[in-house]
Amino acid sequence: MTDKARKSKYPLTKLEKAWIGYDIGNSAFTLLVSTIFPIYFNSLAEGGGLAPHMALAYWGYATAITTLIVAILGPIFGAMADVRGKKKKLFAMTVAVGVLTMMALMLPLSWFQFLVFFIIARVGYQASLVLYDAMLTDITEPERMSRVSSYGYALGYIGSTVPFILSLVLILMGEKIGLTMQFRMGGAIIINAIWWLAFTIPLYKNFEQKYYASETMGSLGQVFRGLGKTILDLRHFKKAFLFLIAFFFYIDGVYTIIDMAVAYGGSLGLDSTQLLLALLLTQFVAFPFALLFGKLSNKYDNGLLIKVCIVAYALITLFAVQLDKVWEFWFLAVCVGMFQGGVQALSRSYFAQSIPKEKSGEYFGIYDIFGKGASITGTMMVSAISQATGRQNLGILALVILFIFGFYFFAKADKVDREVIV
Template structure:
């Protein structure tokens, strides 16, 4: 493994701490229990939802333009550094959130979310710079795999600090604030190799265009995608199946509560998913060398189809554990290989622009899965019917993915 590949993987090892600590587990609880403690529960939950929606909208509007600009010589690294450092600093600032400061908390969180997602676009785009096509599946899988491990370590440390706060003579609020500092510090340490060792090898000559011209370039790229059948079918397939993947990830905890799993057990299961997902993500990359990335992505789609069916029959905590382990076995692998498969399809000198579109497809699609579940649950009155409805997304994803007839991937001319 080269120095550039190791540095790229270490960035995922570091930034995954943000995903589990700030996006998924600790900050949402801290926001409701401390920052917005004076607000009614329904109101604070609604405000949290609005903040997430606004952050998603902002990155959706900014990403294509920033991706287009980043493909020019020397720009991608600067934008990656700017977005990453902004995300790290704003994550650390969450430690200054106190009781009743819910507006301040939401503003800081929105900044972290936009900066994190922006940095992720450039991080993904650097995959084409740090490795070769024949190693891309393996490196992408290792990034996801070590990311699960890297996200779990500071989360467990933070959780231990919070649970032991009283024994250590600390308040739970202070311990939680320290968790945000731990997350930011962890992320910063493992960002240094990326900033030091990774360089933009593929680029477009010249200077970044004016905003109007950048949108013109973006439109031209979208037309290129529609003319290349392999890329077009992949993007449509990805839109559907990754929507199903994200929906299972985001709705699993709520579904566990509905079937009677204790909240403490859910937290344990969340950590277990991260630990199990680590080796399985790497395994997907190894198996892709033997069977090809296309077959392994299909294996992931089939696994998630089974998850949707099994979820319908779920009744006990043991059933939920089985469901969680199935999710852990596939979630990293299917995302990692989708990233590397796309990376081999696109022209390397336009990687930031193409990956901005790739990321936007993933984010926009994530709106429809929860919406589909919500509608079905509302009509039937049964949560289990909602998870079963996700089969539609995986069937559509598989249909369009199978339209990619050839395992060989070629760059767009």
């Protein structure tokens, strides 16, 4: 047994468990955003006189705006987090923004107002993930990163089903007894907000920043100069640089599918209850498969496993183009669940193992630009093509191109030695 495999079998530490716990907490928001929120927004849009393809387009534009904002703020927060003691404080601030603004969605809102609050809540959520991902280098050792990262995604998927099921029962049963949609949505939001906050507390209490680049914050100008230097330094890390280009393309496609799946199915006229249950199945499928990919990373190279996930997603996208039946959406949900956690967890650990630990905040800020920020391309592509042609499936078809480019650049990155290129 190799040293890597031996060390990866050690029990999880208290800090690792607390870090994994935040994945359980924030995943509730992710599931709510990708399932119930689009359906609620569609009802608001319908009441506002929007056609289905226009509702899909505006939902996509809101998602794109969110990721654009985070693409700008993420690296700045990341650079600020590399100051001693700042990572935890910035993390708490972004979580607070996300949770509080999420609760504001309980108010009686028009479809436009809903999108505004949704954008702010999601900015807080995604900014917290920049800092959360950067914590990975502080809470565990390199040889354990793939395992811990995979556990985070796996337990996040299964854990998020608890508040989701409660929310689903409230929404469906509430409808039968005559509760208004706004009241039912308000209850679902409260449930998920409390869940998110509850799993944030252990990480906040136990986390201590182990690696940092400086003792003082300095001016904002210094932050930008330091960030610029980090970006320039990437050329010396050829593997990480090529990986980021690949990541830009393939994770763009992954996040677009996650963000737009229910909105896409709803725009095709598929039953909303069936769509929600199918996405719930995705979470249950993703749980064991994320753990499986974590175990496979002890035996097989991470690069090979990521390539398998990229190819699988390209095939899933091709299948989605002709989707027009509920059973096909169920099948799609299962396939997405099989590879979703694996590609996310392995990508996070692959990058974390390729960067300087003391500058993890800055590097994960850049990672976020190429990752969640990059999903602007996919969501805008789907939205614009759907709006221009009136055919949603043509927008989905364009995502295949992202996976082709992603595979190409990842294959190039995976050939590069881990050593720094001087």
